[in-house]
Amino acid sequence: MRNYNVLKIAPAFLLLGSMLHAQQNDSVKKETEIEQVVLIGYGKQKKSDLTGSITSVTEKDFNKGAMVSADQLIMGKAAGVRITNTGGNPNAAPNIVIRGGGSLSASNQPLIVIDGVPIAIDNPAGISNPLLLVNPNDIESFSILKDASATAIYGSRASAGVIIITTKKGTSGKPKFSYNANVSLGEVYKYMNVMSSDEFVRFVTENLPNDAWKLGVGGSAPVRDANGNITSPAVMGKIYSTDWQKEVLRNSLSTDHVFSASASLPDGTPIRASLGYNRAEGVVKMNDLDRYTASIKITPIFFDKHLKIDINSKSIWVKQNAIDEGSVLGAAIAMDPTKPVYAVDDSPASTRFGGYYQYLSPETNATTGEVLRYLKAGSSNPVADLFQRSKPQSTSRYLNNIEFDYKTHFLPDLRAVVNLGYDYSVTKLRESFAYNSISQYNTYSPLRPYPNDYFFYNGFETGEDQTMKNKLLDAYLVYNKVSTDSFISNFLIQGGYSYQDFVNDGSKIRTRLKPGTQELEYFTDIESVYYNRYNLQSFFGRSNIDILDKYLFTVTFRADASSLFQGLNKTWGYFPAVGFAWKASSEEWIKNLNLFSELKLRAGWGLTGQQNIQNVVGYYPSRPLFIVGSSVGQYLGGLNTYTAAPFNNELTWEKAETYNVGIDFSSKNRRISGTVEYYNRRMTDLLARVTYPAGQFLTNTFVKNTGEMVSKGFEASLTITPVKTMDFTWDLNGNIAYNDSKIDNLEGQRFVSALQDQNLPSGTGAVIRQHFVGYQPASAYVYQQVYDQNGNPLQNVFVDRNGDGIINDSDRYILEIAPKTTFGFGTNLAYKNWDLSASFHGQIGGMVHNSRKLSQGFIEQAATSDGLALNNLVNFYDGMSSFNFVTRPNDQMQLSDYFYEDASFLRCDNITLGYRFNKLLGFNSVRIYGTVNNAFIVTKYTGQDPETPSTFDNNIYPRPRIYTFGFNLNF
Numbered sequence: 021m022r023n024y025n026v027l028k029i030a031p032a033f034l035l036l037g038s039m040l041h042a043q044q045n046d047s048v049k050k051e052t053e054i055e056q057v058v059l060i061g062y063g064k065q066k067k068s069d070l071t072g073s074i075t076s077v078t079e080k081d082f083n084k085g086a087m088v089s090a091d092q093l094i095m096g097k098a099a100g101v102r103i104t105n106t107g108g109n110p111n112a113a114p115n116i117v118i119r120g121g122g123s124l125s126a127s128n129q130p131l132i133v134i135d136g137v138p139i140a141i142d143n144p145a146g147i148s149n150p151l152l153l154v155n156p157n158d159i160e161s162f163s164i165l166k167d168a169s170a171t172a173i174y175g176s177r178a179s180a181g182v183i184i185i186t187t188k189k190g191t192s193g194k195p196k197f198s199y200n201a202n203v204s205l206g207e208v209y210k211y212m213n214v215m216s217s218d219e220f221v222r223f224v225t226e227n228l229p230n231d232a233w234k235l236g237v238g239g240s241a242p243v244r245d246a247n248g249n250i251t252s253p254a255v256m257g258k259i260y261s262t263d264w265q266k267e268v269l270r271n272s273l274s275t276d277h278v279f280s281a282s283a284s285l286p287d288g289t290p291i292r293a294s295l296g297y298n299r300a301e302g303v304v305k306m307n308d309l310d311r312y313t314a315s316i317k318i319t320p321i322f323f324d325k326h327l328k329i330d331i332n333s334k335s336i337w338v339k340q341n342a343i344d345e346g347s348v349l350g351a352a353i354a355m356d357p358t359k360p361v362y363a364v365d366d367s368p369a370s371t372r373f374g375g376y377y378q379y380l381s382p383e384t385n386a387t388t389g390e391v392l393r394y395l396k397a398g399s400s401n402p403v404a405d406l407f408q409r410s411k412p413q414s415t416s417r418y419l420n421n422i423e424f425d426y427k428t429h430f431l432p433d434l435r436a437v438v439n440l441g442y443d444y445s446v447t448k449l450r451e452s453f454a455y456n457s458i459s460q461y462n463t464y465s466p467l468r469p470y471p472n473d474y475f476f477y478n479g480f481e482t483g484e485d486q487t488m489k490n491k492l493l494d495a496y497l498v499y500n501k502v503s504t505d506s507f508i509s510n511f512l513i514q515g516g517y518s519y520q521d522f523v524n525d526g527s528k529i530r531t532r533l534k535p536g537t538q539e540l541e542y543f544t545d546i547e548s549v550y551y552n553r554y555n556l557q558s559f560f561g562r563s564n565i566d567i568l569d570k571y572l573f574t575v576t577f578r579a580d581a582s583s584l585f586q587g588l589n590k591t592w593g594y595f596p597a598v599g600f601a602w603k604a605s606s607e608e609w610i611k612n613l614n615l616f617s618e619l620k621l622r623a624g625w626g627l628t629g630q631q632n633i634q635n636v637v638g639y640y641p642s643r644p645l646f647i648v649g650s651s652v653g654q655y656l657g658g659l660n661t662y663t664a665a666p667f668n669n670e671l672t673w674e675k676a677e678t679y680n681v682g683i684d685f686s687s688k689n690r691r692i693s694g695t696v697e698y699y700n701r702r703m704t705d706l707l708a709r710v711t712y713p714a715g716q717f718l719t720n721t722f723v724k725n726t727g728e729m730v731s732k733g734f735e736a737s738l739t740i741t742p743v744k745t746m747d748f749t750w751d752l753n754g755n756i757a758y759n760d761s762k763i764d765n766l767e768g769q770r771f772v773s774a775l776q777d778q779n780l781p782s783g784t785g786a787v788i789r790q791h792f793v794g795y796q797p798a799s800a801y802v803y804q805q806v807y808d809q810n811g812n813p814l815q816n817v818f819v820d821r822n823g824d825g826i827i828n829d830s831d832r833y834i835l836e837i838a839p840k841t842t843f844g845f846g847t848n849l850a851y852k853n854w855d856l857s858a859s860f861h862g863q864i865g866g867m868v869h870n871s872r873k874l875s876q877g878f879i880e881q882a883a884t885s886d887g888l889a890l891n892n893l894v895n896f897y898d899g900m901s902s903f904n905f906v907t908r909p910n911d912q913m914q915l916s917d918y919f920y921e922d923a924s925f926l927r928c929d930n931i932t933l934g935y936r937f938n939k940l941l942g943f944n945s946v947r948i949y950g951t952v953n954n955a956f957i958v959t960k961y962t963g964q965d966p967e968t969p970s971t972f973d974n975n976i977y978p979r980p981r982i983y984t985f986g987f988n989l990n991f
Contacts, residue, residue, distance in 0.1 A: 056076055056078075058070065058074060058076055058163050059163070059184070059186070060072075060074070060170070060173070061165075061173035061174060061182075061184075062173060062437070062494070062496055062498075062514065062516065062560065062562070063498065063512070063514065063562065065564070068603070068618060068620065068684075069510075069564075069566065069572055069601075070170075070601070070622075071169055071572050071573070071574045071599030071600055071601040071622055071623075071624060072165065072166075072167055072169035072170025072171075072574070072599050072622070072624055072680070073165070073166040073167035073169070073170055073622070073624070073680050073682055073697055073699070074163060074164065074165055074166070074170050075098040075099065075101070075163070075164040075166070075737070076161060076162070076163050076164075077093075077094045077097045077098060077161065077162045077163075077164070078160070078161040079159070079160055079161065081097055081753075082094065082097075082156075082159075083095060083096075083097070083859050083929050083930050083953075084857060084859075084930050084932040084949075084951050085204075085930045085932065085951035085952070085953040085982065085984045086202065086204035086206075086274060086276065086300075086951070086953055086982045086984045087156040088110050088152065088156075088274075088298065088300045088309075088311075089110075089114065089149050089151045089152050089156070090151040090152075090154050090156050090159055090185065091103055091105075091114040091116060091149070091151045092156070093156055093159065093162070094162050094164075095844075095861060095929060096755075096843075096844030096845075096846075096859060096860065096861025096862075096929060097755075097844060097846075097859075098162075098164050098737075098755065098844075099695075099697075099735035099736060099737045099755035099756060099757045099844075100118060100119045100166060100733070100735045100757035100759065100842075101116065101117075101118050101164055101181075101757075102115075102116075102117045102118075102839075102842050102863075103115070103116050103117075104967055104968065104969040105149075105969070106148070106968070106969065106970075106976070106977065107345070107965075107968075107976045107977025107978065107979060108206075108302065108303055108977045108978050108979040108980050109148075109302050109304075109307065109345060109977045110152075110300035110301075110302050110307070110309040110340070111146075111147065111148045111149055111152060111309060111340060111342070112148060112149060112977065113148035113149055114149055114151065115129070115969035116129055116130055116183070117129075117180075118130050118164065118166055118180060118181030119166060119181065119699065119701070119731060119733060119757075119759055120731050120733065120759035120760075120761045120838070121180060121761075121797075122179055122180060122630070122674075122676055122701060122703045122729060122731060122761070123179075123180070123630055123674055123703070123706065123707060124706050124707065124708035124709075124727075124729075124763075124772075124774070124791055124797055124798075125633065125636050125707050125708045125709040125723055126630050126631070126632050126633045126636070126674060126707040127141055127180065127630070127632035127633075127635065128180050129141070129180060129632075130164075130180045130181035130182055130183045131174055131177040131178060131180070131181070131182045131183070132150065132151070132182075132183050132184075132185070133182065133183070133184040133185065134154060134185045134187075134334075134419060135185070135186060135187055135332045135334070135419070135421060136330075136332070136421045136423060136439055136441055136492075136494075137419060137421050137441035137442075137443055137490070137492055138174075138177070138492070138520065139419075139443060139490065140443070140488065140490050140522050140524075141632045141634060141635065142488075142524060142634060142635065144415050144417065144445045144447045144486060144488055145413075145415075145447045145449055145484050145486045145526065146340070146342060146413035146415060146447055146449050146484075147338065147415055147447070152311070152338065153336045153338065153415075153417050153419075153445075154185065154187075154313075154334065154336070154419075155278065155294070155296045155298070155311075155313040155315070155336070157200060157276075157278040157280075157294070157296060158187045158188055158278075158280075158294055158296070158313070158315050158334075159185055159186070159187055159188070160186050160187055160188045160189070161185075161186050162183060162184070162185055163183070163184045163186075164181065164182070164183050164184075165178070165181060165182040165183075165184070166181055166680075166699075167624050167626070167678050167680035167697075167699060168597050168624065168625065168626025168627060168628050168676065168677070168678035168680070168701075169574065169576070169597050169598065169599035169624025169625065169626050169678075169680060170182075170599075170624075171597075171626070171628050172576045172577075172578060172595050172596065172597030172626040172627065172628055173560060173562060173576050173578060173597075174578070174628075175558060175560065175578035175579070175580040175593065175595040175628065175629055176556070176558075176578075176580035176582060176593050176595065176628075176629035176630070176631050176673060177556075177629070177630070177631065177632065178595075178628040178629070179628040179629055179630040179674060179675075179676035179703070180630065187315065187317065187332070187334070188280070188282070188292055188294075188317070189282075189290060189292050189317050189319060190282045190283060190284060190289075190290030190291040190292040190317060190318070190319065191282050191283070191284065191290055191292075192284045192288060192290060193284065194283070195281060195282070195283035196281070196282045196283065196990065196991075197279075197280070197281050197282075197990070197991050198278075198279070198280045198281075198282075198988065198989065198990050198991075199277075199278070199279050199280075199988075199989045200276075200277070200278045200986065200987075200988045200989075201275070201276065201277045201278075201986060201987060202275065202276050202984050202985060202986025202987075203273070203274070203275045203984070203985055203986070204272075204273070204274040204275070204276075204982050204983065204984040204985075205271060205272070205273060205982070205983045205984075206271065206272035206273075206274065206301070206303050206980035206981070206982045206983075207271050207272075207303070207980055207981050207982075207983075208265075208269050208303050208978045208980055208981075209980070209981045210964060210965075210978065211265045211266075211269075211964075211978070212265060212353050212872060212894075212963075212964050213894060213895045213898055213900050213962075214265075214353055214354075214357075214876070214892045214893065214894055214895055215357065215892055215893060215894075215895050215896070215897070216261070216263070216357060217259060217260065217261035217262065217357040217358050218261070219895065219897055220235075220356070220357050220358060220882075220890075220892055220893075221235055221259060221358060223882065223893070223896060223897075224882060224890065227879050227882070227903075228879070228880075228882055228883060230254075231882070231883050231890060232254065232256055233254035233255060233256055233257070234356075234889060234890050235256055235257060235259060235356070235358045235890065236256060236257035236258045236259040236260060236358045236359070237257045237258050237260065237359065237360065237364055237365070237367075237369070237377070238255075238257035238258055238365070238367075239254070239255055239256050239257030240254065240255045240257075241254055242254040257358075258364075259358045260358055260359060260360040260364075261357065261358070262355075262357050262358075262359060262360060262361055263357065264351070264352040264353070264355040264357065264402060264403075264892075265352045265353065267352070267361055267402070267403050268304060268305055268348055268349070268352045268402050268403060268406060269303050269304060269305070269352075269978065270301075270303060270304075270305050271303070272300075272301035272302060272303045272980060273301055274298075274299055274300045274301050274982075275297075275298070275299050276296075276297070276298045276299075276986075277296065277297045277298075278294060278295070278296040278297075279294065279295050279296075280292065280293065280294035280295075281293050281294075285320075287320075288321075289318060289319065289320040289321070290318070290319050291316070291317070291318045291319075292315075292316070292317045293314075293315065293316045293317075294313070294314070294315050294316075295313070295314050296311070296312070296313040296314075297310075297311070297312055297313075298310070298311045298313075299311075302343075302977070303977075303978055303980045304343055304345060304348065304349070304406070304977065305403075305406050305407075306341055306343055306406045306407065307340075307341065307342075307343045307345070308340060308341050309338065309339070309340040310338070310339045310340070311336065311337070311338050311339075312336070312337040312338075313334070313335065313336050313337075314334070314335045315332075315333065315334040315335070316331075316332075316333050317330075317331065317332050317333075318330075318331045319331070323429075325427075326426060326427045326428075326429060326432075327424065327425070327426050327427070328424075328425040328426075329422065329423065329424055329425075330421075330422070330423040330425070331421075331422050332419075332420065332421050332422075333418075333419075333420045334418070334419045334420070335416075335417070335418050335419075336415075336416070336417045336418075336419075337414070337415070337416050337417075338413075338414065338415045338416075338417075339412070339413070339414045340412075340413050340414075341410065341411060341412055341413075342411040342413050343406060343409075343411070344405070344409070344411075345975070345977050346975045347400075347402075347405060348402045348405050348406055349402075349975045349976075349977065350399075350975045351399040351400055351401075351402035351405065352402045353872065353876070353892065353975070354399045354876060354891045354892055355398070355399045355401070355402060355891075355892060356379070356398060356399070356889065356890045356891065356892060357892055358890075359377060359379055359401075360377045361376070361377060361401065361403050362375055362376060362377055363375050363376065363377055364377060367380075368380050368394045368471070369394075372394075372456060372461070372474065373401075373404060373408075373456050373457075373458050373461070374404075374408070374454060374455070374456040374457075376401050376403065376404035376408070376458065377401060378396060378400065378401045378404065378458045378461075379396075379397055379398050379889055380394035380395060380396060380397065381394065381395050381396075381397035381888040381889065382394055382395075383395055390470075391470045392467055392469070392470060392473065393463045393464075393467060393468075393470055393473035393474065394463075394470070394473065394474065395463065395888065396458070396461055397884065397886070397888035397889040398884055398888065398889025398890065398891060399889075399891060400458050400459060401458055404457070404458045405458065405459060407454075408453055408454040408456075408457040408458065408459070409451070409452075409453050409454070409457065409459065410450075410451070410452050410453075411449070411450065411451040411452075412449075412450055413447070413448070413449045413450075414447070414448050415445060415446070415447045415448075416445065416446045416447075417443070417444070417445040417446075418442075418443070418444045418445070419441075419442075419443045420441065420442050420443075421439060421440060421441035421442070421492070422439075422440050423437065423438070423439040423440075424436075424437065424438045424439075425437050431499075433499055433500055433501050434497065434498070434499050435497070435498045435499075435500070436495075436496075436497055436498075437494070437495070437496050437497075437498065437516075438493075438494070438495045439492070439493070439494040439495075440492065440493060441490070441491070441492030441493075441494075442489075442490070442491055442492070443488075443489070443490035443492075444487075444488070444489055444490070445486075445487070445488045446486070446487055447484070447485070447486040447487075447488075447526075448483075448484075448485055448486075449483050449484040449485075449486075450481065450482075450483040450529075451481060451482045451483065452481040453477070453478075453481075455476065455478050456476055457476065460476045460477040460478065461474060461476060462474065462475055462476070462477065463475075477540055478540075481529065481531060481542070482528070482529055482530065482531065483528065483529035484526055484527070484528045484529065485526055485527055485529075486524070486525070486526030487523075487525045487526065488522075488523065488524050488525070489521075489522070489523040489525075490520070490521075490522050490523075491519075491520065491521045492518075492519070492520050493517075493518070493519040493520075494516065494517075494518045494519075495516055495517050495518075496514055496515060496516020496517070496560070497514060497515060497516065498512065498513075498514040499511075499512065499513050499514065500512040504569070507567060507568060508565060508566065508567055509566045509567065509568060509569040510564060510565070510566035510569070511563075511564070511565055511566075512562070512563060512564040512565075513561075513562075513563045514561060514562055514563075515559070515560065515561035515562075516559070516560055516561070517557075517558070517559055517560075518556075518557070518558040518559075518560065519555075519556075519557050519558075520555070520556045520557075521553070521554075521555045521556075522553065522554050522555070523551075523552070523553045524550070524551075524552040524553070524639075525550070525551050525552075526549075526550055527544065527548050527549045527550070528548045528549075528550075529542060529544070529548070530542070530543060530544070530548055531543070546648050547648055552634075552638070552639040553583075553639065554582070554583045554584055554634065554639050555582075555583040556580060556581070556582055556583075557580075557581045558578055558579060558580045558581070559578070559579045560576075560577065560578040560579075561576070561577050561578075562574065562575065562576045562577075563575045568606075569603065569606060570602065570603045570606045570607065571600075571601075571602055571603075572599075572600065572601040572602075572603070573598075573599070573600055574597075574598065574599035574600075574624075575596075575597070575598050575599075576596065576597040576598075576599075576626070577594075577595070577596045577597075578594075578595045579592060579593070579594050579595075580592065580593045580595065580629065580631075580673075581593075582631045582673075583639075584631050584633065584634070584639070584640075584641060584642065584671070585631070585642050585671050585672055585673070586642040586643050586669060587642050587669035587670055587671060587672070588669075590642070590669075590670070590671065590672040593629045593631075593672070593673040593675075594627075595626070595627045595628055595629055596626065596627055597624065597625065597626025597627065597628075598624065598625055598626065599622065599623070599624040599625075599626075600622070600623050600624070601620055601621065601622045601623075602620065602621045603618075603619075603620050604616075604619040604620065604621060605617065605618050605619040605620065614688060615687065615688055616685060616686065616687065616688060617686045617687065617688050617689075617690055618684060618685060618686040618693070619683075619684075619685050619686075620683070620684040620685075621681075621682075621683055622680070622681065622682040622683070622684070623679075623680070623681045623682075624678075624679070624680045624681075625677075625678070625679050625680075626677075626678055627675060627676070627677050627678075628675070628676045628678070629673040629674060629675055629676070630673065630674035630675075630676065630707065631673055631674070633707055633723055636709055636723060637666075637709070637722065637723050640665070640667070641667060641668060641671055641722075641723060642667055642668060642669045642670075642671045643667055643669075644664070644665075644667055644669075645664075645665045645667065646662040646663065646664055646665060647662065647663055647664075647665045648661075648662060666719035666722050667722075668722055668723065668724055670724070670725070671707070671723065671724065671725060672705060672725055673705065674703060674704070674705050674706055674707050674725070675703070675704045675705055676701055676702070676703050676704075677701065677702045677704070678699060678700070678701040678702075679699065679700045679701075680697060680698070680699045680700075681697065681698050681699075682695060682696060682697035682698070683695065683696045683697075690741075691740065691741045691742075691744070692738070692739070692740050692741075693738075693739050694736065694737050694738035694739060695735070695736065695737050696734070696735070696736045697734060697735045697736075698732075698733070698734045699731075699732070699733060699734075699735075700730070700731075700732050701730070701731045701732075702728060702729070702730050702764070703728060703729040703730075703731070704728045705725040706725065706726055706727045706728065706729060707723055707724075707725060708723065708724065708725075708726050708727070708772055708791065709721055709722065709723050710722070710723075710724055710726060710772045710773070711772070711773065726766055726767050726769075726772070727763060727764070727765050727766035727767055727769075727772075727793075728763070728764040728765050729761060729762065729763050729764055729797065730761070730762055730764050731759060731760070731761040731762075732759075732760050733757060733758050733759035733760060734757070734758050735755070735756070735757040735758075736755065736756050736757075737753075737754070737755040737756075738753070738754050738755070739751065739752070739753045740752045740753075747851060747852050748849075748850065748851045748852075749848075749849070749850045750847070750848070750849050750850075751847065751848040751849075752845070752846075752847050753845060753846050753847075753848075754843070754844065754845035754846075755843060755844050755845070756841065756842070756843040757841070757842050757843070758840055758841050759840055760840055761796055761797060761838075762794060762795060762796065763791055763792065763793050763794065763795060763796075763797060764793070765793055766791065766793055769793075770792065770793055771790045771791055771792040771793065771801075772790070772791050773787060773790055773791070774787075774789040774790055774791050774797070774798040780869075780871070780874060780914055780972075786911060786914045786915065787801075788800050788801060788802065788869075788914075788915055789801070789837075790834075792834050795834050795836055796836040796837070796838050797838075798837070798838070799834050799835060799836050799837060800834070800835040800836075800837050800867070800869075800917070800920060801832050801833075801834060801835075801915070802832060802833065802835050802915050802916060802917040802920070803818040803819070803827070803831060803832055803833075803912055803915050803916050803917065804818055804819035804821060804831075804833060804917055805817075805818060805819075805916045805917055805918040806818055806819060808904070812902045812903075812904050813902050813904060813905070813916075813918045814904055815878075815904050815905050815906065815907070815909075815913060816910060816912060816913050818831060818912065818916065819831065821833060827912065832915065835867065835917055835920060836867075837866060837867040837868075837869075837920065837923075837971050838866055838971070839863040839864065839865050839866030839923060839924075840864075840865055840866070841863060841864040841865055842861070842862070842863045842864075843861065843862055843863070843864070844859070844860065844861035844862075845859075845860050845861075846858060846859040846860065853935055853936045853937070853938070854933075854934070854935055855932075855933070855934045855935075855936070855949075856931075856932070856933050856934075857930075857931070857932045858928065858930065858931045858932070859928075859929040859930050860926060860927065860928050860929060861926075861927055861929060862924070862925050862926040862927055862958075863923065863924060863925060863967075864924050865922070865923070865924060866922075866923040866924065866966075866971075867920040867921065867922065867923055867971065868920070868921055868923040868961060868963070868966045868968060868971050868972075868973050869919050869920055869971055869972045869973060869974075870919050870920075870921050870961075870962065870963040870973055871919070871972050871973055871974035872894055872963065872964075872973070872974060873894060873900065873901055873918075873919055873963075874909060874914060874919050875974070876891070876892070876893045876894050876901075877893065877894050877900065877901035877902075877905055878893075878901070878905040878906065878907065878908055878909055879893075879896075879903070879905065879906045879907075880906060880907050880908050881893060881908060900962065921960075921961050921962060921963070921966075922960055922961065922966075923959075923961060923966040923967075923971075924959060924960070924961075924966070925957055925958065925959035925961065925966045925967060926957065926958040926959070927954070927956075927957045927958075927967065928954070928955040928956050928957070929953065929954065929955075930951055930952065930953045930954075930955070931951065931952045931955050932949055932950070932951040933949065933950055933951075934947055934948065934949030934950075935947065935948055935949070942991065943989050943990060943991045944990045944991050945988075945989075945990045946987060946988070946989055946990075947987060947988040948985075948986070948987045949984075949985075949986055949987070949988075950983070950984065950985050950986075951982075951983075951984040951986075952981065952982070952983055952984075953981070953982040953984065954979055954980065954981050954982060955981065961973075964976055964978065965978075965979060967979075
């Protein structure tokens, strides 16, 4: 017989994994079983009673090692949840997609709820990763809501799924203290394969001999007479050997410390408090991040356990020095390796930039040969770019909520719940440059004679001050009647109201040239100030009916109003859902099989919505407003004018209708458990940024509701315990997901442009990604490359797919590039006090664009477009590009499928080995461990990294391999 003891946790409206402990006696030994209770949005249920698709990831399942951001804890841990980021920057933005997403231009990121407070879609200025603002060590569990039956309670923001994070809470009994610390060393284990100094000298002299004099330092061009005859040959300069990638990259040293105390106050109230400090160094020099965190959680109970109050308060302070990673890494890859880092002589290239070398090209008088001025040429010295620029950023964030849960005295089955939340952040950004920064170098116009030909925008500074506010009110009633010996074993009905208001308020510091001078001055005008606000109001309800504790029914409804949609009958959206589950293992004939401890079949249907388009068209897309024009360049000089802003008052919610069926199972001895699911989702009224005819909506591109998309897929997860003895336990876990998304229609159009993240890194604005009917969103529209008999690509030669003898757009074909199959797996072994764990994730299929082959894979690209300097290229001698590629790529070559490669990979996320000492040096336990994060990757991809959310591998911040040593003290 089982006795369920529900832990006191809140807020009650969060879906979060917390643990119920159940004891079971058998004839062999007494064994503790665990029954999860999850909070399902304004309520809670035992996991065995859920009718929707929900994955819970608890602390014991988290990825181990140096974790800066909360999303890193669950990478590869949940079927159908794909988490990628933009690289190894400590502040790298995560891209979290559940079941393939479902929007064309609106956000495909799930709603994130932290201790009862849904956070805003837009982050504080300078913060790319919203999950950076919660300490991973404070997190107890994640609950991931996938299907409409589970997510509909969040209505208009739930079509992309919901991730709910709960933090740790206090305990009853004696005080418990914990101190966790680690130190991590990060290394770059894979560099972009560009040519070394020796290889580049060989390459230029063999392929561009007329440019060889530009190599090194001190070379000179050939001198020609009036007839074009060479009177003095070219002279090659002194050759240096610089590995620019290694000059800007480093081995990083990071550390993390967390002290926590968990106890109960004299009256028995549980309380937990923690303090944390994390210093994360990026592997790019000068890229440092410091985070300080403090949290407290108190859960008092009053009036003979009729009133529960849950108080959560989290404070986070982040300081970082941001870098322009695209510019720095791009320059490090493209910089001429025969040039030095630092000054080497008394030439202007060595004397003008504070000890750094920067190639300058002399502009001379055509008649006399006299030097008029020195122009900056080629890539900027990336080391100087790092050290001559400072961009300190600081963000303070305070995330608080208090929930009152009152069980009425006159009717104990009726509860009234009020939750108040407030998320407040303040950000300060500044950017300044050294006195003689290369990036601020300029020459006078009109010319001033050498050596007074140049000046610097000294101290050029930009900045931003921002305040963000997020206010929340939830109020609802819950009636719940449980009767284990009745036909209806559980009856619940609830309803309530939710109000959430978001404000983004700030100002930017700008600079301009003082009239008649080359000096900068700071100024602020109406264009520098912004104030944005949007509001959500909702009514919601749900009912759960359990019959004989076997047949479970759930009905959910939510009505949402958004300030983003102001058109007639467009403001409100309505989102119903139903779910059913059959506990087959409770049937006698299933029990008699003696195979299952749990066997449950689930089915659900629901409608959810999407309205997050602020990052595409701002906060007021459906309102006729005027915006301030620039005070310069107007008919009335020095005066601001106003321009009508684009808007579309026909905008309304995206809608996702989802069907989901699933099976949950567990073997009799609980050694094998898992879930299998199938879903079918149809998105309608897709929000897409499309091209409009001239004059319509006051712009040529804007968002409208257009078309439909269908996603189908399955997910499976499995946990196995092959061995379990008193001394040794071995667990295996794995998950796999398949998702196939197709655009079903676009209101009679064959395609619309994917106007976000579609441009190639060639600087020409070439569009390669489109939304095509019958294909995945944002598929590539490419030419089929032709190869010679040795398998080498032929420049500008493509397959004439329609056989008309002409190569044009009619010969392009559609290439789906998003992976359809993703997976993750891991293992945990424990032998006495030793523990060993490893986690992996990956994908099968998908394509990634090896963008460096396009931007640095053609022979003539070694010479800059102005002809003044040289740029490094990918390593032709290692087969990174073909010697058939000579001239700069034309429009058709840029759209070749040659640059797309298979993005399949298997990545080892972490390997951890630990040992626990019991009762050591006065501590209850001491655990020491070592971890390797990003241990290795298996892939056929030839570029730097196949795992990129944009599918373009270009200037990606290297993901380091990280070695961590740490210890946990409990006392």
